[in-house]
Amino acid sequence: WEEAWLRQEIDGWACVGAVLPPLRGVSATGIRLPKIGEVVYQGLPLAGVMLSGKPPLVIPSPVTGVVVAVNEHLNERLDWLWSDPCGEGCVACVSVTRHEEIQQNCRPRRVLLVNAGPTAEEQAQKLTALGCQVQRVADRDALAAALADTQDRAVFLDAASFGDAGPALAAMINERAPSVRIVVVGAPAGAPEPAYRKHKIFYYAVEPFSDNEIAEILNAVFQTREVHPPKADRGGEPSEPISSIAITNRNGHKVQLLSAPGLLWRNEGLGCMITQRLLARMFPVVITPGEAYLTPGNILSTATTVDRLMVLLAKDSGLLPGSLVRNTKPDFGVEPGEAAGKVTTMAVQPDDLGGLACLDSRTLAALADHIVWDMASY
Incomplete structure (x- = not known):
């Protein structure tokens, strides 16, 4: 449930919602919101977006607690779930009852944005609007200093602003922080994709901020390994109830x-x-x-x-x-x-x-x- 987000308030409540991937080949027709007083559980359904001809898209809850407020405006403005997911697209407010779950299972989306060009501010704003904590750097020295703290971080490297020098920056990131996932924001003016593929990168995306592909990329970057229900080899025999x-x-x-x-x-x-x-x-x-x-x-x-x-x-x-x-x-x-x-x-x-x-x-x-x-x- 990495797409779920929460914002803790001073009164012990948490505003909750999700950064959803863009819909392709299907349209959203409505939403099933929780009711005030309903108890929700971390990782289990909070809300569901009704889709044409498909099962609902489930929005999981990032916290356990009692629903104290619901964003009824989403019934009329379902598009806010995608256009402003961490603002007007907030699904509900929950009075949290198991605070230890937040400490154990929730983590911020920390992004190091490496961009020396005029698009840096716009990219930072869009990442922030999608729930990320963004640090901006604009040159090699600042990048080297920022790589000293790479815990739970992803690096977004803007190819256009560094030209042919971009792949060398990817190589430096891999050398100093090999566990970091690198997303290259590609553009026609930057070094070609094969030059980056010579190094370990997580994703190469051409202009992902323009078509909202960035939400999908973020979910993939910060996704932990999926837990599959364990199955034992029983030689074709049914499992014991x-x-x-x-x-x-x-x-x-x-x-x-x-x-x-x-x-x-x-x-x-x-x-x-x-x-x-x-x-x-x-x-x-x-x-x-x-x-x-x-x-x-x-x-x-x-x-x-x-x-x-x-x-x-x-x-x-x-x-x-x-x-x-x-x-x-x-x-x-x-x-x-x-x-x-x-x-x-x-x-x-x-x-x-x-x-x-x-x-x-x-x-x-x-x-x-x-x-x-x-x-x-x-």
């Missing part, structure tokens, strides 16, 4: 995740992701194979044997696929008895097939992170 995963967390509490049939599998998808994350935290994990039938009596009976029972469901709540609704006071229509206050339901908006298997890998990864956080934190 999981009915529950149980741990004893650092607080000494016994926590169990009880799953509706067909949602968790031992060797792939969400079930495997949850298990791997729990093992990485050195929790003792007990996996129960098979499928559980989630009757109220079964759920409440299981809850009496643990300190906290989490129940994973696929439930149509009219939200975007992958959205999570967490309920700490579910009503099962019967007297809970000893299980009172012990059960939390985690209802996920299913995919088009009614399950979770077709959700994209980053949504599954975010779901796994939130489930593990709940299990570990109680």
Whole structure:
């Protein structure tokens, strides 16, 4: 969800939105905005842009918290999502409830703009409008000094302003900061692309600021490696279903995740992701194979044997696929008895097939992170 952005405000709120790539061959027809009071989760859907003839373009939330304000103007000015994504195109304001997630998972887009020509100011303004922190340098000495700090940075090198000297600057960047990704902003007046390709560059783009290609390039430059749902080699045999995963967390509490049939599998998808994350935290994990039938009596009976029972469901709540609704006071229509206050339901908006298997890998990864956080934190 590298396209998502946030701006922290002094009152603990965060303005949130996304820098979206330009639409090609399809038009945006509307937007599904969150509702005030709705809880959103980092990495899971915040909003969705409706597209003609295609599934919605999901805007993920960069934070976890409660929606306190929504930009209703986007219903009439959907174009702001592309023309001014970090300004008028802000989607919502969220009262953040897990500030540690911002420190752990969010990072600024830091750009070193190397441009000695008249377009430097315009390029810097456009990069800033797309949520970047921009430092400008205009000569070799200033570039050498700036390369002393390259953490989480990308370098945009303007070919036209340096002419034939541009490729030598790319070589110097690679020598002094080999991990930095270099984007060459090409132009007919600059050195030709093959001269830059002799050196390690991430992207060569001809006039990307003129057609909004720059938003797409930024998403690629700052994208981390995609997490694919793990799959084991089982020789063609189906994966084993999981009915529950149980741990004893650092607080000494016994926590169990009880799953509706067909949602968790031992060797792939969400079930495997949850298990791997729990093992990485050195929790003792007990996996129960098979499928559980989630009757109220079964759920409440299981809850009496643990300190906290989490129940994973696929439930149509009219939200975007992958959205999570967490309920700490579910009503099962019967007297809970000893299980009172012990059960939390985690209802996920299913995919088009009614399950979770077709959700994209980053949504599954975010779901796994939130489930593990709940299990570990109680």
